[in-house]
Amino acid sequence: MSGNGDDEPVPYAQYLKSILEKGILLGTPPVVTTNPNSLEEQAKKIMPKKGWEYIKGGAGEASTMDADRLAFRQWKIVPRVLTPTTPRDLSTTLFGERYDTPVLMAPIGVQSWYHDDKEIGTATACANLRVPFTLSTAASTNIEELVEKVPQGPKWFQLYWPLDEEITASILSRAKTNGFKVLVVTLDTWTLAWRPYDLDPASVPFIVGEGDEVGFNDPVFRRKFAERTDGETPEESKVQAGMYWCSEVFPGVSRSWEDLKILKKYWDGPIVLKGVLSVEDAKLAVQHGMDGVIVSTHGGRQLDGAVGSLDVLPDIADAVGDKITVMIDSGIRTGADVLKAVALGAKGVFLGRPVVYGLGIDGAAGAEAVIAGILADFDLTMGFSGAKTIGDIKRSLLKKVSYPGDVKANL
Ligand SMILES: Cc1cc2nc3c(=O)[nH]c(=O)nc-3n(C[C@H](O)[C@H](O)[C@H](O)COP(=O)(O)O)c2cc1C
Numbered sequence: 001m002s003g004n005g006d007d008e009p010v011p012y013a014q015y016l017k018s019i020l021e022k023g024i025l026l027g028t029p030p031v032v033t034t035n036p037n038s039l040e041e042q043a044k045k046i047m048p049k050k051g052w053e054y055i056k057g058g059a060g061e062a063s064t065m066d067a068d069r070l071a072f073r074q075w076k077i078v079p080r081v082l083t084p085t086t087p088r089d090l091s092t093t094l095f096g097e098r099y100d101t102p103v104l105m106a107p108i109g110v111q112s113w114y115h116d117d118k119e120i121g122t123a124t125a126c127a128n129l130r131v132p133f134t135l136s137t138a139a140s141t142n143i144e145e146l147v148e149k150v151p152q153g154p155k156w157f158q159l160y161w162p163l164d165e166e167i168t169a170s171i172l173s174r175a176k177t178n179g180f181k182v183l184v185v186t187l188d189t190w191t192l193a194w195r196p197y198d199l200d201p202a203s204v205p206f207i208v209g210e211g212d213e214v215g216f217n218d219p220v221f222r223r224k225f226a227e228r229t230d231g232e233t234p235e236e237s238k239v240q241a242g243m244y245w246c247s248e249v250f251p252g253v254s255r256s257w258e259d260l261k262i263l264k265k266y267w268d269g270p271i272v273l274k275g276v277l278s279v280e281d282a283k284l285a286v287q288h289g290m291d292g293v294i295v296s297t298h299g300g301r302q303l304d305g306a307v308g309s310l311d312v313l314p315d316i317a318d319a320v321g322d323k324i325t326v327m328i329d330s331g332i333r334t335g336a337d338v339l340k341a342v343a344l345g346a347k348g349v350f351l352g353r354p355v356v357y358g359l360g361i362d363g364a365a366g367a368e369a370v371i372a373g374i375l376a377d378f379d380l381t382m383g384f385s386g387a388k389t390i391g392d393i394k395r396s397l398l399k400k401v402s403y404p405g406d407v408k409a410n411l
């Protein structure tokens with residue numbers, strides 16, 4: 001049994017027990033597969049086609065998606081025995097807040113494409129499990145609606161950074177007023193990459209006004225749109241407003257390190273840079289007063305050919321891990337993946353695709369099943385590895401190996 005150090009049972013600890021009981025006593029198997037290698041396939045059968053295609057897609061030939069998985073496969077755990085590991089304490093502290101585990105939910109846009117429960121479903125799942133939820137700037141749910149429907153649970157906000165400073169200031173002020181604690185600034189997506197999964201079916205949400213709720217509900221954006229169109233609202237002219245919003249948040253030009261001071265002017269809480277893969281950039285993040293980095297390939301959806309995120313994590317953690325908070329996403333599918341990321345220096349580990357496949361399969365309950373499953377698996381993995389607390393997950397628990405069979409990267 002695991003706790004969080006407060007003698008209080010943590011919510012995910014009940015999940016494995018509940019599926020065993022339902023399965024064995026009632027003959028009811030779980031709705032969402034517990035097999036990480038079958039999740040994508042199950043989602044494909046159930047969820048809307050365009051949503052599945054959007055989630056599944058990687059950039060180019062998806063070589064970075066493969067690299068992300070292979071990077072995890074190349075590290076193996078060397079467990080200890082005769083080391084009692086109960087009760088375990090998976091809790092950790094990020095930016096002064098204590099959490100039950102180091103696992104968080106990554107920002108994922110346009111969730112109305114995956115299930116009608118959209119971000120409200122995913123945020124509810126996270127809140128039930130006390131996992132921080134990150135709301136995307138490209139969400140199908142605006143900031144105020146999300147917080148009204150899911151007031152409970154820790155929340156972080158991800159920024160696609162508008163060109164217009166007044167719009168940026170307005171969005172950040174809404175996120176702050178609505179209780180979002182940490183700002184995640186995504187730097188690898190100043191324009192969309194070459195994405196065959198979107199280009200071939202000609203299916204790109206925000207251009208047609210979907211996943212644009214945060215912008216369309218912004219008072220400054222609305223005023224500026226009205227000024228350009230002789231008084232129209234985004235609802236009356238969705239495509240035109242979509243194009244305008246897109247030109248703000250995916251302008252086709254990258255920001256510079258100097259620009260970070262604009263964000264500091266409007267956000268006084270922690271700022272985390274998402275999409276950092278080089279040691280030099282991690283050092284620059286420190287120099288520019290940032291609070292953390294998320295080592296990320298954006299799930300292999302941006303620069304195809306980029307290195308897998310776990311491949312660069314140890315170097316980045318060694319260079320800046322004692323100065324800022326180093327976290328990771330891209331390719332995390334199992335409890336063992338979470339343990340490997342923590343062992344190689346990540347203080348926070350973000351889940352992406354698996355959770356939204358769960359959402360697609362069974363709405364909020366499906367998202368919750370996937371997160372709880374990965375947490376329960378992580379808990380067991382820690383136990384079998386000989387780790388009782390997060391602090392026990394050291395790099396010495398891992399060995400780098402290379403098996404010929406690992407050339408195929410299962411998702
Ligand atoms: C369908 C989809 C939408 C995404 N939308 C966003 C987004 O709006 N903002 C963002 O910063 N990252 C976005 N990401 C990237 C994720 O935050 C995360 O980096 C990625 O999913 C990690 O890879 P994994 O899910 O394969 O583990 C998206 C990823 C997917 C799969």
Ligand SMILES: O=C(O)C(=O)c1ccccc1
Nearest residue numbers: 109110138189206211301
């Ligand atoms: O698809 C993505 O990876 C992403 O970041 C995004 C961007 C805009 C809208 C929805 C998702």
